[in-house]
Amino acid sequence: MFNLLKKQKIISLTTDFGVQTRGIGIMHGTIMKLCPDAKVIDLMHGIPDFDLITGARALETVYDLPIGCHVCVIDPGVGTERRGIIIQTTRGDYLIGPDNGVLLPATKFLNGIKKIVKITNTKYMNNPVSPIFHGRDVFAPAAAHLLNGVNIKEFGSELKEEELVKAPYDEASLKEDSINTIKATIIDVNKFGSFHLNINHETFDTFLTRNERKLGDKLILLFRKKKLLVTIANTFGEVARGKELIMKDDYGRVEVAINQGSFIARHKVKVGDKVTIKA
Amino acid sequence: MFNLLKKQKIISLTTDFGVQTRGIGIMHGTIMKLCPDAKVIDLMHGIPDFDLITGARALETVYDLPIGCHVCVIDPGVGTERRGIIIQTTRGDYLIGPDNGVLLPATKFLNGIKKIVKITNTKYMNNPVSPIFHGRDVFAPAAAHLLNGVNIKEFGSELKEEELVKAPYDEASLKEDSINTIKATIIDVNKFGSFHLNINHETFDTFLTRNERKLGDKLILLFRKKKLLVTIANTFGEVARGKELIMKDDYGRVEVAINQGSFIARHKVKVGDKVTIKA
Amino acid sequence: MFNLLKKQKIISLTTDFGVQTRGIGIMHGTIMKLCPDAKVIDLMHGIPDFDLITGARALETVYDLPIGCHVCVIDPGVGTERRGIIIQTTRGDYLIGPDNGVLLPATKFLNGIKKIVKITNTKYMNNPVSPIFHGRDVFAPAAAHLLNGVNIKEFGSELKEEELVKAPYDEASLKEDSINTIKATIIDVNKFGSFHLNINHETFDTFLTRNERKLGDKLILLFRKKKLLVTIANTFGEVARGKELIMKDDYGRVEVAINQGSFIARHKVKVGDKVTIKA
Structure with a gap:
């Protein structure tokens, strides 16, 4: 898995920016500056504004992409105290975005969670960090630095899954007492x-x-x-x-x-x- | 021509998905997994739903792109018995998509048809093939495998032009008995x-x-x-x-x-x- | 600066084409034909039709992209006598587009203007040049040729800033006699x-x-x-x-x-x- 990630430096982007804004192009540019050999895939930018459910669902489909860094910027809480996080999955991907639950459903499709860290090390951010555009200043740089070989531990301290904000939806499951x-x-x-x-x-x-x-x-x-x-x-x-x-x-x-x-x-x-x- | 295609591995995508869906990103990812050095050009994804005329017209303009594999997914018949095909053109391109006529007008701009095959070899598909997304499971993989050097003959048996579904429009022509x-x-x-x-x-x-x-x-x-x-x-x-x-x-x-x-x-x-x- | 531009061949595109048209894909293809190792970033294609103010503002943000060639096609005067120009900036970028003021505000964010030339050398155009799509036939080719090492002087004669059409807006400034x-x-x-x-x-x-x-x-x-x-x-x-x-x-x-x-x-x-x- 590690080798696959090394071989191709894939970053996917999922946002609610809409396709007609410069925010997406600027994130591409930020990545090109830090990791020139990254390949950026625009997974989906048409998530309705701040819609965590639709965004989490779109991000689930990264299991169909090569193993890589998957950045998700649906971030109604930007500018508040909400955390930025990186989730390493068992498949070998890194999911990067706000700690608002949007990253969690995808982990079920990527063989589960291996490690979670809080992004706090300003060394790996674009400084000064804008209070309203962490996609450019925190999350895209984190993806680029990971692909450049920076260890996930360098970004900040580890978090446990139960410390995270919950997913916007659970997995539906069968109840033994009501199988129909x-x-x-x-x-x-x-x-x-x-x-x-x-x-x-x-x-x-x-x-x-x-x-x-x-x-x-x-x-x-x-x-x-x-x-x-x-x-x-x-x-x-x-x-x-x-x-x-x-x-x-x-x-x-x-x-x-x-x-x-x-x-x-x-x-x-x-x-x-x-x-x-x-x- | 052959060398040009070898030198640059170009795949263009033309669909009616609209730009706000994840389908396009997933096709990019599928290609990256199979042919990491392919370059993907999004020709146009804003074709009105199922509009074969507008789609065929958009695909004509690939003559302005480098020689490559041009995938067109305007596919109202997906899930039915309609065939998937590859058309090799005299210019050296491969047109890949459903046999519903949408690929044919472009061949007039690419110096005509050299060979046509029906895509049936499951070895070159993403299995299991979804009944509703052949763009991901049949057509994008065919493009990637062609660029990897798989011979067109490997995909299935040859078809004649007259066996194909007709183009959604003909070339307008001058009639000798009515030149005005x-x-x-x-x-x-x-x-x-x-x-x-x-x-x-x-x-x-x-x-x-x-x-x-x-x-x-x-x-x-x-x-x-x-x-x-x-x-x-x-x-x-x-x-x-x-x-x-x-x-x-x-x-x-x-x-x-x-x-x-x-x-x-x-x-x-x-x-x-x-x-x-x-x- | 020069070396940075050499290392990564970045071209950004800013237009009012909208994202659902083939014009953008065709410009990508034109670049791929002339400069296969260029990396193209779609900065923004959702500028309202012919809106020079919004377009100039969007182009300002290229300071956040790597140094490169930045093509801007918001061009209500295409087909008339308006000039095509290249502006070399002090940061090392090339701004390429029509002489209608749209390129000028960005120069303030790129450390100012170093040189301006009028694009007249047909050797570096797609001939015959369409009277209505200079993005494909003049501006994208200019970007590709610059990245291939063609000197800016080869494109045409030098212009002075005061000969250009004025910017669609000035920089707001503080007046000494009215500081509030x-x-x-x-x-x-x-x-x-x-x-x-x-x-x-x-x-x-x-x-x-x-x-x-x-x-x-x-x-x-x-x-x-x-x-x-x-x-x-x-x-x-x-x-x-x-x-x-x-x-x-x-x-x-x-x-x-x-x-x-x-x-x-x-x-x-x-x-x-x-x-x-x-x-």
């Missing part, structure tokens, strides 16, 4: 009007197996006082146009959609809403 | 409200010469039961503010515009509309 | 609804010192026949939610904002408006 039910949260909506739940593929498969449900069968969705039947599918075309379906999405989660339609528009749900699935 | 007329299709509109036709520069020049029309002369445009005189120009400033003009655009096609105004807004035309030009 | 007043111009607004003034940090600090104002004190803002008290702060959280503040921004200028609110929406100001600050 999963209580979930909407963690993302996409431009086609589908939504995604905090249920991973393994949990969903286990749920279907235990309840003897298979492709083409129906599940019950409960949300906002509504009750709706949705068809278990592999892809959109397996249900009629305008019909609801539930399937595994492209990034390790469960998606609910309407074939050639918008679930969001029809049923008025949004990120953060609770959804209960019953077999 | 060109029947054309709108293949693009831009943010300033101009539109572009499926007429290439050579055809337009021949049309003007045969009909003895020159800069400053007028042509007749027929569309949506309207008849309109437009001035032949080289650039906007050659007609008065608010006046219509017709000229060669920046990417090998013919553009119709209003100087400092929006043709689209004034005359209510859209991509796919038919336009007849008369001398 | 600064007359300023709004040069940028951001997505949160704050605005930025043409006052640099040093001028602002001097103004506060001379007038014995410090953090937490108030200043008077005069604009659009309104008079408003704003609090001097370091960051948003130092005033109550919904209150106005004035502070140094992240890119060398002075920002006026509302904590967790939009100044623009509440007070109806826009880029180009005059604002007078009184102590």
Whole structure:
């Protein structure tokens, strides 16, 4: 793992800056100054302002990127006392950003947490540090210095996971006393009007197996006082146009959609809403 | 040509994902994992959803990029039986994407088609292949493997051009029995409200010469039961503010515009509309 | 400085193309063809159409990028007789774009102007040059050739600063006969609804010192026949939610904002408006 990280110096950026601002270009430039051979991947800059749930969900998908340093700047608390942190994962990545929970869900997709440090060593910051742009002055420099070989211990003292601000959502799990039910949260909506739940593929498969449900069968969705039947599918075309379906999405989660339609528009749900699935 | 492709490993990406999604970043990451020395150019990600005409038009402009692998993911049929294909061009490029016609118009700008194969060899895919994201699991990997030296024949069996789904538009051409007329299709509109036709520069020049029309002369445009005189120009400033003009655009096609105004807004035309030009 | 530029071949791009067009990708491709080892940073492509003030302001922030070639294509006069120019700065950068004033404010942040040339040598252009896309055919090629070692003198004859079209805004300065007043111009607004003034940090600090104002004190803002008290702060959280503040921004200028609110929406100001600050 270490060698892979050495071979290619990958930094990914995930922010709520929007793509039309200079903030992203400036972070690229900051990295180029400190680590000229880094390769920067813009993972996603269209996170809604300050939306920790959608941001955490986007960051989960770095498991599909090469092992590297993944910087996430969704930072409503910048300028306050909130900490900056680096999380080293078991896969070998470094997640870098504010201690507001946004980095945590991704660790589940990267084989867990190996070490956490608080970023306090000003030697590895752009000084003077702006009170409002830690992406440029703290987080991007940390990524560049890590790729240059600076040890994570040099950035500050170690933290324990339980000292961190909690994740904006948990993993949905199966309860032994109620195997026909999963209580979930909407963690993302996409431009086609589908939504995604905090249920991973393994949990969903286990749920279907235990309840003897298979492709083409129906599940019950409960949300906002509504009750709706949705068809278990592999892809959109397996249900009629305008019909609801539930399937595994492209990034390790469960998606609910309407074939050639918008679930969001029809049923008025949004990120953060609770959804209960019953077999 | 071959050497040029070897020297620089260029991959361009053209999609309808929009720039605010993680799909683009994930395709970059997929390429970095398989071919670390590839250089990825984002040609255009703002194609309207599923718009094959605008997508095919955007892809035409790769003739202005270095010779390389050009991936196009405008793919309304993903998850169905539609084929994935690679088209090798005479210039030396590889066009990679769904067999829905979107790749074909670009071949006219790249000196024609040399070979076509169907992508079926799972050895060169990310497995398991998602039923809804072939950009990541089939097309981007194909580009990376081609740049790594895998021969096009390794991806699957050869197809003939006549076996492919047709292009979303043809080349407008001059009819010998009606030299004062060109029947054309709108293949693009831009943010300033101009539109572009499926007429290439050579055809337009021949049309003007045969009909003895020159800069400053007028042509007749027929569309949506309207008849309109437009001035032949080289650039906007050659007609008065608010006046219509017709000229060669920046990417090998013919553009119709209003100087400092929006043709689209004034005359209510859209991509796919038919336009007849008369001398 | 020269060596730094040699070591890393940085080109930044700032345009009003918007991120959803192929123009940006084509400029990347043009650069890759001429200078394969260049690294291209997209500084900002979301400048409002033809907005020279916002564009000039965005370009100022290249001082935060590595020394390099900075191309700016905000070019309402393309196709007319306006000149294309290269400005060499004392820091070692090259600013490349139209002679319409947009390049000038950035020179103040790059230690001033060393040399200016008019781009006329067609040897370093993509021929034939399009009358409407000099970004591709004149400016991007100039950047690539400079990084390849072509001397600035080769591009055309030298110009003096006073021969150039003036900057779209001046630097706000302190008048000796009226030390409690600064007359300023709004040069940028951001997505949160704050605005930025043409006052640099040093001028602002001097103004506060001379007038014995410090953090937490108030200043008077005069604009659009309104008079408003704003609090001097370091960051948003130092005033109550919904209150106005004035502070140094992240890119060398002075920002006026509302904590967790939009100044623009509440007070109806826009880029180009005059604002007078009184102590």
